[in-house]
Amino acid sequence: EIVLTQSPGTLSLSPGESATLSCRASQSVSSQLAWYDQRPGQPPRLLIYGASRRATGIPDRFSGSGSGTDFALTISRLEPEDSAIYYCQQYGTSRPLTFGGGTRVEIK
């Protein structure tokens, strides 16, 4: 099973700043990595797939990078509505699909 480790656990930032979230895989997942956000009371929502491709309707403030074992999600020009927990997930050939433990982003 591929283990995904997300850091930091929590980010506390101000509106207008940028956030960089990290996801490290225990073995290569190539570019088969996705990012999701989850706001309180809502199910997760796909933000990024293929490590760097934005899902439909996701603003260009969200960008993904990386391949192999090291990935990042960058959120530019933070807005209050970006307060959420962000998860990475791998969907490579190694079963099963796995998720990271999440990074909580707080907008002060």
Added chain:
Amino acid sequence: EEQLVESGGSVVRPGGSLRLSCAASGFTFDDYGMSWVRQTPGKGLEWVSGITKNGGTTDYIDSVKGRFSISRDNAKNSLHLQMDYLRAEDTALYHCTRGWLGGPLNLWGPGTLVTVSS
């Protein structure tokens, strides 16, 4: 609007059974593999089971193999999860999701709550 809505969650005793259902609408259901993902405060998100678009291939995490069974009815745009021999550690919010092999989970339902307790 593309939508997934789960039902069937309940409180059940250890060793009991439940059948979860997911109604899909707004998209061509049989174009997609589907998955169940569960969520708890302690373990976070955990993929449980997946099924290909024609139902010919299924898979499960090791902890539910032999106890859970995923199925789909493409004529009725529905996905199901039969859960037998339930354990306390199966307590979770169960989400129906669109996607599985080789792709992200690009649509999620709000979830249905399963509580296993005596």
